[in-house]
Amino acid sequence: MGYCWAVGCNHHNQREKCKFFTLPKDLKSRNRWLKLLKRSEQPGRECVVCSYHFKNGHRINGPELQDHLKKAFDNEFPQPPQKRRNQITKKVTILTDTQ
Numbered sequence: 001m002g003y004c005w006a007v008g009c010n011h012h013n014q015r016e017k018c019k020f021f022t023l024p025k026d027l028k029s030r031n032r033w034l035k036l037l038k039r040s041e042q043p044g045r046e047c048v049v050c051s052y053h054f055k056n057g058h059r060i061n062g063p064e065l066q067d068h069l070k071k072a073f074d075n076e077f078p079q080p081p082q083k084r085r086n087q088i089t090k091k092v093t094i095l096t097d098t099q
Contacts, residue, residue, distance in 0.1 A: 004050040007038045011050040020048040 004011040004020070011018060023043055024030050034040075037049065 002046060002048070004052070005037065005039065005043055005047040006049055006053050009050065009052065011052060019051040021051070021054070022048055 002012065003009075005023075011020075023033055033049070034043070037053070
């Protein structure tokens with residue numbers, strides 16, 4: 001076990017007092033967790049989620065943000081910035097015949 005897999009959360013199982021839960025093996029439940037955790041990539045076998053992301057710290061219904069924590073969580077752990085594409089501008093040289 002290691003760090004919590006929720007976006008922006010850096011809770012570590014060696015130094016935090018919260019519990020850590022493995023992701024469900026059931027594909028439907030697992031995909032629901034990934035959506036709620038704001039992750040698009042597939043987790044490894046060692047990925048865990050800390051009890052901070054569960055109502056009352058229990059995993060029964062999957063990760064859920066408590067209402068009073070939701071706003072703080074969204075501000076504390078924002079989505080990672082998306083890479084911006086460099087806009088390419090073409091320089092056009094107009095040649096005129098000066099005869």
